[in-house]
Amino acid sequence: MRAFVVVVPVGEIDVASDRLWQLGVRAIEERVVRDDADRVELWTAVGDEPSAVERAVAAVGQRWPVRTVDVVDDATDTWREFAAPIWVDEDLVVVPAWQEHGFGEGVISVEIEPGGAFGLGDHPTTLLSLRAARRELRRSGPGAEVLDVGCGTGVIAVTAALLTGGSVRAVDLASAAVEATLDNAARNGVAQQVLGDATPVGDLDGAYELVVANILAPTLVEMAGDLRRLTAPEGRLVVSGILADRHDHVLRALEPMVVDRTDTLDSWAAVTLRHPPPTSTLRLR
Numbered sequence: 580m581r582a583f584v585v586v587v588p589v590g591e592i593d594v595a596s597d598r599l600w601q602l603g604v605r606a607i608e609e610r611v612v613r614d615d616a617d618r619v620e621l622w623t624a625v626g627d628e629p630s631a632v633e634r635a636v637a638a639v640g641q642r643w644p645v646r647t648v649d650v651v652d653d654a655t656d657t658w659r660e661f662a663a664p665i666w667v668d669e670d671l672v673v674v675p676a677w678q679e680h681g682f683g684e685g686v687i688s689v690e691i692e693p694g695g696a697f698g699l700g701d702h703p704t705t706l707l708s709l710r711a712a713r714r715e716l717r718r719s720g721p722g723a724e725v726l727d728v729g730c731g732t733g734v735i736a737v738t739a740a741l742l743t744g745g746s747v748r749a750v751d752l753a754s755a756a757v758e759a760t761l762d763n764a765a766r767n768g769v770a771q772q773v774l775g776d777a778t779p780v781g782d783l784d785g786a787y788e789l790v791v792a793n794i795l796a797p798t799l800v801e802m803a804g805d806l807r808r809l810t811a812p813e814g815r816l817v818v819s820g821i822l823a824d825r826h827d828h829v830l831r832a833l834e835p836m837v838v839d840r841t842d843t844l845d846s847w848a849a850v851t852l853r854h855p856p857p858t859s860t861l862r863l864r
Contacts, residue, residue: 583635585621586612586644592619597846598638599623600702601795601820603731622648630752638795664688665700667709671742673700673734676766687741690766693732694759700734704819707842707849708735708793711817715851716742719788719814726750726787726809728780728802729794729820733760733773739789740769749775750783786811793819793849796829803832812854815839819849826850 587595596607602625610620625635636645662675674680676692691699700709712735716723722745727736730749737760740747747769749760757775764773780802790810792799799806799818810816816836821829823843829850830838836852843849 581624581632581647581649582622583625583632584646584648585623585639586618587621588618589616591643592621595621595639595643599635601704601847602635602638603702603705626753626755628753628755631755634795637797662699665706667700667706667738668713671709671713671738673709673738675699676763689734689738689741691732691734691737691763692759692766694755694762699732703844703847704793704821704849705731705734707844707847708791708817708819709738711819711840711842711849711851712739712789712791713742715789715815715817719743721745723788724748724785726783726785726790728790728792728806729756729798730760730775731756731793733763733775735791735793736760736773736775737763737767737769739791740764740772741767745772747773748783748785748787749773750778750780751775752777752779780805780809783809785809786814788814789817790814791817791819793817796821796826799829800832803829807833807836807854810836810852810854814853816852817849818852819847821848821850822846823848 585595599607604623608622612618625631665673670685671687673689673691676690721743723743724745725739725747727749730736730751736747736749751757757777760775764770787809788811806816823846835855837855839853840851
């Protein structure tokens with residue numbers, strides 16, 4: 580296992596940590612830099628695949644020095660001792676798969692094992708995405724077809740499958756994420772509903788009643804045209820992984836889609852968009 584290390588000034592710990600959380604990391608450890616009281620090291624794990632490391636470098640490497648370090652696997656799993664259920668709604672909870680649990684009647688529990696991917700659902704962007712997806716799936720009704728872009732552990736895809744009983748397409752360029760998504764779909768009894776693979780968004784076709792993309796803002800801008808194309812005429816697109824006070828450029832890239840609703844948590848946002856109504860034309864005789 581390789582750790583990903585970012586060296587940051589003490590005053591920028593929160594900013595750097597937010598960027599790492601946005602990548603879906605499961606834990607961040609702060610370590611003192613020897614002989615430098617003004618800087619700290621942020622240690623985390625982003626996965627061993629080159630694509631995962633490249634995403635991490637793109638997110639933080641242009642601003643702060645980064646490096647990777649070989650570590651013992653067990654050292655990266657101490658976070659499991661402190662993991663707790665994440666309540667999405669009063670009747671919907673995401674549960675670490677290795678914990679025993681028992682909730683009241685009517686509560687939907689989603690068991691997630693991150694495996695080699697990242698994200699239990701506790702990061703604000705994932706929680707915002709889950710809540711937005713729950714709201715929109717109530718609107719669209721049973722059997723809605725869903726696309727989860729950048730599926731990570733599959734927490735959004737699996738939750739959508741449990742809520743609707745419909746089919747869910749989950750894509751991620753990281754094979755560890757695809758594997759985790761398929762494993763979690765089987766764990767929750769929705770393996771037949773969730774199709775997970777590494778197909779690039781540009782190669783997908785179809786029209787989905789709900790598209791969820793919880794990924795970095797630059798990637799959202801890059802794939803904006805495909806996200807619009809893949810959202811059904813009456814469907815909704817939920818984008819997250821964006822800062823509450825700095826995402827106008829993402830919305831501009833998604834035009835002519837219009838904002839239906841914006842939700843915020845801490846310093847993060849999830850924006851729900853829809854296609855504009857068709858323009859009617861009057862023909863004069």
